[in-house]
C-alpha cells in the first residue's frame with residue numbers, strides 16, 4: 001500500500017496564507033530543523049539490491065512516490081517534493097508534479113495523453129506563445145484544434161486527450177468561464193494554465209479543471225531567479241506524470257525546488273500587494289489619452305496589458321523609454337517588467353493567429369512588481385511621453401536602435 005501520497009496524511013484545510021508558509025514543512029520541527037533541508041544527491045546508496053529492484057518495479061508499475069530514498073534523482077527528490085506538496089495544498093489538489101520549466105510540464109502532460117493514444121488537443125487562444133507553438137507545430141505528435149470556448153464541445157473527438165485554456169490569458173488577460181468550459185469538456189481533462197492568477201486569486205480545480213499548470217518561473221518563484229514548472233492534479237494523473245518525468249528527464253533541480261518552496265511562503269502577500277498597485281496603474285492608464293485600451297482582469301492580479309495610441313507614441317518607444325521598469329520578457333517578479341508581445345513573448349505565433357486572438361501590434365504587457373505605485377506611474381508616464389527621447393538614455397541602457405548598432409562595442 002502506498003503511504004506516501006499526500007491524501008493519507010493531509011490535515012484539515014487551513015487558510016491559504018497559513019498553508020503558504022507551513023505546507024510541505026510539517027516534519028521540520030520533528031527533524032530539529034527550521035529551514036527545509038536541501039538534498040542535492042544524484043544517487044542514494046542501498047546495500048539491498050533485491051529491495052531496490054522491488055521498489056523500482058513498483059514505481060514502473062504505479063508511478064507512486066517511493067517509500068524512502070528515491071534510488072536516483074531523476075525519479076524523485078525530497079526537497080522538490082516539499083514544493084510539490086505545498087503547491088498541491090495551495091491549489092487544492094491531491095498531488096503536484098514539478099518539472100524543469102513550464103514548457104517541460106506541458107510537454108509531460110501532452111506525452112501522458114499521447115501515450116494513451118489520445119493525441120488530439122482542443123485549445124483556446126490566446127495561450128502563452130511557446131505553448132501555442134508547441135501545439136501548432138505538433139512537435140510531440142499532437143494535433144490541435146483551435147476553438148472559441150463555445151466550440152469546445154463540438155471539437156471534442158474520440159481521440160481528444162486534453163482541452164487546454166489559460167485564464168487570464170497571456171498576454172491579453174482575457175478571462176474565460178472555467179466552470180462552463182469544464183462542463184463542455186465532459187470526460188476529457190481540462191488543463192487550465194493558472195500562471196497569471198496563481199492559487200491566491202483562482203483555484204481552477206474548484207471550477208472543474210482536472211489539471212492546473214504553472215510556469216513556476218513566474219509568481220511561484222517570484223524573484224526572477226528560478227526556472228520551473230508544475231502540474232497540480234489528482235494522484236492518478238500525477239502517477240503518470242512522474243513516470244513520464246522519469247522517462248524523459250525534465251526534472252526540476254533541487255535548488256530550484258528549494259527556492260520555489262521559499263517563494264510560495266510569500267506568494268499571497270506578493271500577489272495581493274502587486275495586484276493593488278496593478279489595479280491603480282490600470283485605472284490611471286484607462287484615463288490616459290495616450291492609451292486606447294486597457295486590459296485588466298475582473299479577477300484582479302498583477303498583470304496589466306494596454307494598447308497605445310500610435311499617433312502619440314509607438315509601443316517600441318515606451319519600451320525604450322522606461323528607466324525604473326525593466327524592459328524584459330517574463331513576469332511575476334518583485335520588480336516591474338514590460339514587454340511587447342508581438343515582438344517577444346508571442347513572436348513565435350503567426351501574425352494572423354496573433355491578431356485574430358487579440359494580440360495587437362500596439363499591445364504592451366506589464367508585470368507589476370512591489371515598487372511604490374507613484375514611482376511606477378512616474379516612469380510609465382515619462383515612457384509614454386518618450387517620443388524622440390530614446391537617445392536620452394542612462395549609461396549602459398542604450399537602445400538597440402539602428403544607429404546604435406553601428407557604434408563599435
Ligand SMILES: *Cc1c(COP(=O)(O)O)cnc(C)c1O
Pocket residue numbers: 101102103104128130131166170193195196214215216217218227228229
Ligand atoms: C512563461 C509561461 C509558460 C512557460 O513557462 P516556462 O517556465 O518559461 O517554460 C507557460 N504558460 C504561461 C502562461 C507562461 O507565462
